[in-house]
Amino acid sequence: MAPTVTKKAEPVKQGPPKLSDYKEILDESTFEQILEMDDDEEDRDFSKSIVYGFFDQAENTFKKIQKGIDDKNLDELSALGHFLKGSSATLGLIKVKDGCEKIQHFGANKDETGLIDEPDAEVCLKAIKKTLDEVKVEYRKVEKLLRRYYGEEVKDEEEKPEEEEVKEQKEEKPKEEPKKEDKESKESTKEPTKDASK
Amino acid sequence: MSERISRLKAKLLGRLSPKADADPSFHLKPTGPDSKSYSTGNLEEPLSPKERRSVSASEHRNCTPSTEPYNSSLPTPLSDPPSPLETPPLATPQHSDSTSFQSQSHLKAQTPIETQLTPTLDTVVERPTNDRRPSASYFPPKRPSLAIRRQSLLPPTHQHLISGLLEANLFSSDQGSGFTPLIPHEMVTRRIWVKRPGGSATLVPCREDAVVDELRDQVIMKYGNSLGRSFDSPDIVIRIAPRDGTNRSAHPERLLSPEEVVSSILDTYYPGGQKIEEALVIDAPSRRTPKPSPRHSIYHHHSEPGEHGDYFPLMPPVNANAGTPSAHSGAPSVAASAPSISIINSGVAPLLPSPGSRRARQRPPLTRHKTNSPTILHNQAPAITETGATPHSQPIPTAAPAIPTPPVAAPPVESPQVKSHTPPATASPRVVRKSKAATSPGAMFGGLIDGTVPPINVLIVEDNIINQKLLEAFMKRLKVRWKCAMNGEEAVRKWRQGGFHLVLMDIQLPVMNGLEATKEIRRLERLNGIGVFPKTASGRFSASNTSAADRRPGLHRTVSEEDTLPDLSLFRSPVIIVALTASSLQSDRHEALAAGCNDFLTKPVGFPWLEQKVTEWGCMQALIDFEGWRKWRGFLDSPRPASPAVDTTASPMQGGYRKESPQADPPSPSSSRAPNKSDHSESKPLPPDAQILREDSWGSGSPDTIDSPVSPHLPTPDDAVPTSDATAVAPDEK
Numbered sequence A: 001m002a003p004t005v006t007k008k009a010e011p012v013k014q015g016p017p018k019l020s021d022y023k024e025i026l027d028e029s030t031f032e033q034i035l036e037m038d039d040d041e042e043d044r045d046f047s048k049s050i051v052y053g054f055f056d057q058a059e060n061t062f063k064k065i066q067k068g069i070d071d072k073n074l075d076e077l078s079a080l081g082h083f084l085k086g087s088s089a090t091l092g093l094i095k096v097k098d099g100c101e102k103i104q105h106f107g108a109n110k111d112e113t114g115l116i117d118e119p120d121a122e123v124c125l126k127a128i129k130k131t132l133d134e135v136k137v138e139y140r141k142v143e144k145l146l147r148r149y150y151g152e153e154v155k156d157e158e159e160k161p162e163e164e165e166v167k168e169q170k171e172e173k174p175k176e177e178p179k180k181e182d183k184e185s186k187e188s189t190k191e192p193t194k195d196a197s198k
Numbered sequence B: 001m002s003e004r005i006s007r008l009k010a011k012l013l014g015r016l017s018p019k020a021d022a023d024p025s026f027h028l029k030p031t032g033p034d035s036k037s038y039s040t041g042n043l044e045e046p047l048s049p050k051e052r053r054s055v056s057a058s059e060h061r062n063c064t065p066s067t068e069p070y071n072s073s074l075p076t077p078l079s080d081p082p083s084p085l086e087t088p089p090l091a092t093p094q095h096s097d098s099t100s101f102q103s104q105s106h107l108k109a110q111t112p113i114e115t116q117l118t119p120t121l122d123t124v125v126e127r128p129t130n131d132r133r134p135s136a137s138y139f140p141p142k143r144p145s146l147a148i149r150r151q152s153l154l155p156p157t158h159q160h161l162i163s164g165l166l167e168a169n170l171f172s173s174d175q176g177s178g179f180t181p182l183i184p185h186e187m188v189t190r191r192i193w194v195k196r197p198g199g200s201a202t203l204v205p206c207r208e209d210a211v212v213d214e215l216r217d218q219v220i221m222k223y224g225n226s227l228g229r230s231f232d233s234p235d236i237v238i239r240i241a242p243r244d245g246t247n248r249s250a251h252p253e254r255l256l257s258p259e260e261v262v263s264s265i266l267d268t269y270y271p272g273g274q275k276i277e278e279a280l281v282i283d284a285p286s287r288r289t290p291k292p293s294p295r296h297s298i299y300h301h302h303s304e305p306g307e308h309g310d311y312f313p314l315m316p317p318v319n320a321n322a323g324t325p326s327a328h329s330g331a332p333s334v335a336a337s338a339p340s341i342s343i344i345n346s347g348v349a350p351l352l353p354s355p356g357s358r359r360a361r362q363r364p365p366l367t368r369h370k371t372n373s374p375t376i377l378h379n380q381a382p383a384i385t386e387t388g389a390t391p392h393s394q395p396i397p398t399a400a401p402a403i404p405t406p407p408v409a410a411p412p413v414e415s416p417q418v419k420s421h422t423p424p425a426t427a428s429p430r431v432v433r434k435s436k437a438a439t440s441p442g443a444m445f446g447g448l449i450d451g452t453v454p455p456i457n458v459l460i461v462e463d464n465i466i467n468q469k470l471l472e473a474f475m476k477r478l479k480v481r482w483k484c485a486m487n488g489e490e491a492v493r494k495w496r497q498g499g500f501h502l503v504l505m506d507i508q509l510p511v512m513n514g515l516e517a518t519k520e521i522r523r524l525e526r527l528n529g530i531g532v533f534p535k536t537a538s539g540r541f542s543a544s545n546t547s548a549a550d551r552r553p554g555l556h557r558t559v560s561e562e563d564t565l566p567d568l569s570l571f572r573s574p575v576i577i578v579a580l581t582a583s584s585l586q587s588d589r590h591e592a593l594a595a596g597c598n599d600f601l602t603k604p605v606g607f608p609w610l611e612q613k614v615t616e617w618g619c620m621q622a623l624i625d626f627e628g629w630r631k632w633r634g635f636l637d638s639p640r641p642a643s644p645a646v647d648t649t650a651s652p653m654q655g656g657y658r659k660e661s662p663q664a665d666p667p668s669p670s671s672s673r674a675p676n677k678s679d680h681s682e683s684k685p686l687p688p689d690a691q692i693l694r695e696d697s698w699g700s701g702s703p704d705t706i707d708s709p710v711s712p713h714l715p716t717p718d719d720a721v722p723t724s725d726a727t728a729v730a731p732d733e734k
Helices: A002-014 A028-036 A045-071 A074-091 A094-107 A121-149 A163-179 A184-197 B002-015 B018-022 B025-040 B049-061 B093-097 B099-104 B112-117 B119-132 B156-171 B175-182 B212-222 B262-269 B294-302 B317-323 B330-346 B355-387 B429-449 B465-478 B488-497 B514-527 B542-558 B586-595 B607-624 B626-636 B652-657 B660-664 B669-683 B689-700 B717-733
Strands: B188-195 B202-207 B237-240 B280-283 B457-461 B481-485 B502-506 B576-581 B599-602
Touching (some): A028 A045, A028 A074, A045 A074, A045 A094, A045 A121, A045 B465, A074 A094, A074 A121, A094 A121, B188 B212, B188 B262, B202 B212, B212 B262, B457 B465, B481 B488, B488 B502, B488 B514, B502 B514, B514 B576, B514 B586, B576 B586, B576 B607, B586 B599, B599 B607
Parallel strands (some): B457 B502, B502 B576, B576 B599
Antiparallel strands (some): B237 B280
């Protein structure tokens, strides 16, 4: 398995979107720091586990936040915002982090900057609701980016294929990719190389 | 040469006093003409700095008694002789060549630094020496006004000393006898030839009434590189050899005892003045023992920071590592033995490592890092994290039955009084002992320079699994061992198991937040009397031992059961708590510091910052727990694989650090000692005891731990106690 994996992994490295193209949603240096922790640049076990772990965590936290909103539990919401803020900041997911910070502040009966008190719990809840939606949007964006980065074919919603699947999908990539969004143009330029390498 | 000089000069200028910085030319202008005038009598002719330099350089070579460079213990910008800080100890050619000089090196009434900084004083001070030189033309000193002398380093109150000098100078034709009386004793400086074995001689200034101990200080300053980095002045030994053709029995070659007065010795040995070939020989301790000394290997070990092995082997790993081939088992032991073997073979102790060679030594560790660290941590650390609760059950990595501790055991020394020693034998025990201590810190810092992170145990307190994972990865990369806690309560619980040096504490945590956890830890530390200076540290002060003993029982009475920490030996010093704050708000930081955190990092934590903090604080902890550190080092000397006897259930920490527990009950050191000893030897595998012991006693000031080698047992405070007692007595015997 090892040799083939290596061969296939190489294109993956070239194929994924360039992180530097997404500075607004992903802090490159922060994320690269995690990438540096990978023992193996091919499979990127470590960073992948971190990132995918974050996906799980984010989904769970969103659910909890939703529940917190339903329960009108501001304290809980603030804590959840803080919680997700921590990990998203660690990954360099700037927008997600900012949104989570707002949720944290609102949950603490503050305005979004956290500097001004906002005694009205209802206002806070509403703000949190709105912010949650924004955060989710940002999260989807960056999630898609990261999944692609790890060589995963992303359609609309997230899915977590095994490594094997990832590789198979890669081979199909050329056909599917044109349908994808903006960055497809970039990717397509790389496709020929990929085929050539095989 | 001139290029080197100018480089030196630039460095010097850069590091001298602000005053000097402000006016770099300051040094050159005033001193230049002076030095020139001494030899040429041509005061008027202005010379460019370069010319001047060449002039003075050639003077030296010709043995022209230009004293300028020699008068100052610190090099003046002009002088080529080695600056203690920058150049190796070997004297430059000028030094060895200028043999005619020593006779003039008698009286010097100024502090060395003055020479550099205050040219006006220079003029004044040079005079006496100058006068003595037959060839020198005498220039009536233009008495600098006091106003000009404002640059003097001497406080105004000492101006009269200068005046005294000047008067003596001006009005006495026979300077030797003439002005000596006028000069306050403290001000008189004598210069003394010293050299390293095999090196060329150099002059060090010394007060007329200085004792050998003070001379050693000067020597250390002079040999800032080769000695100063590795040794403290008390570590070095100064040897005197009789003049050729004199009565050897009356003045045998011997080591000088610290309390002897230098000038009187010299006068006795070298009537008429010390000549350059009669330079006192400086011996650094490590070279003294002809036999392979355990110390020796330790020494070398020290210079390889980051060497395999566990310092504070809290976590089980290392032995398990046996699997990890090269790193732990084979290589280290080889490295350890190498030095001593070479000594045996050659019969000559290796030269003291110069800074350069030392650096080379340290290189291996770096390589090693890369290779074994990831593996080790990878395999074991995670497991540890899971089993977190069993730190105590770790095998002592080192506990292996001793390494070659052989001859060391019977250090010849009978008393600290070196005086009685016949020459080449051994260094004074005291010297030797201290050398250890002195050496290791240097090595430690060397390690720091190399970017080696001290092997500490870190507790990561972080509720977010993502962050936790990343921090763990950082720890792996840094090659330090860690455990994780998800909340403050867990953090306190884990901390109570002991052995942590550093806590990375997230502040906002569920259950118990980081600030509360920090406060709780600080409270427990306070209650249990955990201080920076462990009471039983090294028996340095025998008083401290008794007080510790007194304290502990009382402590038990007052501290409730639940607050009592299980084994104080696992808490060598207050843990360092670095708060991880999500916000960069100053108020949060203040709050964290107020709660008892030592430092903080802003999240997201970047690797460089984390590395820096871990290094800084880790080194701090290693310094504080110096004994533990050295023990950890000492353990390295025993080949780990070869330690079948290792009791895997014993906590290394208990083995190595169980200091306080025995002391709680012992009424007197002596009575408590024997039982403890036997206790230890039964239950613990023995580390290279002699070495360790030596190290242990470094602070006590007692040389003769005669029993230590004989009765192998883990170093415990008890050992230190008798030791220190002995020391305390020793002076009285004199």
